[in-house]
Amino acid sequence: MLAIIGIVIVMTMVFGGYMLHGGHLSVIIEALPTELMVIFGGAMGAMVIGNSAEVLKGITGNLKKVFSGPKWTEQDFKDVLCGLTVKMSAWEHRFPHAKVGSPNAKEDFLLTEIRPGLSGLVDLARGQASVVGYT
Numbered sequence: 001m002l003a004i005i006g007i008v009i010v011m012t013m014v015f016g017g018y019m020l021h022g023g024h025l026s027v028i029i030e031a032l033p034t035e036l037m038v039i040f041g042g043a044m045g046a047m048v049i050g051n052s053a054e055v056l057k058g059i060t061g062n063l064k065k066v067f068s069g070p071k072w073t074e075q076d077f078k079d080v081l082c083g084l085t086v087k088m089s090a091w092e093h094r095f096p097h098a099k100v101g102s103p104n105a106k107e108d109f110l111l112t113e114i115r116p117g118l119s120g121l122v123d124l125a126r127g128q129a130s131v132v133g134y135t
Contacts, residue, residue, distance in 0.1 A: 090113060
């Protein structure tokens with residue numbers, strides 16, 4: 001969706017700027033194929049000049065993703081936030097203020113209670129989750 005919005009913005013600015021300077025849109029419509037070649041060719045040339053071959057390969061390899069829509073759903077974000085909330089609530093319940101608990105007790109709690117669940121949340125966020133209930 002953002003890609004389409006970006007294309008509309010580019011076209012509006014280019015053709016709108018042309019018309020603001022007294023240009024007639026009928027001339028643009030006649031020359032549209034070559035006009036698009038100039039606009040997109042200039043953009044592509046600037047992209048090639050400004051990036052390394054590795055970045056350009058990444059761009060061409062991931063171009064499909066730009067138009068395919070988001071990978072994550074609203075429920076995915078809710079699941080991650082819920083998991084983080086549960087972990088932070090457990091911490092707050094165990095250590096309600098900074099003076100409660102020794103550094104060793106806090107470290108033990110992090111290693112035994114917080115860390116195991118966080119690795120599952122990280123996998124979920126990366127799309128690699130095999131956590132029960134998440135696919």
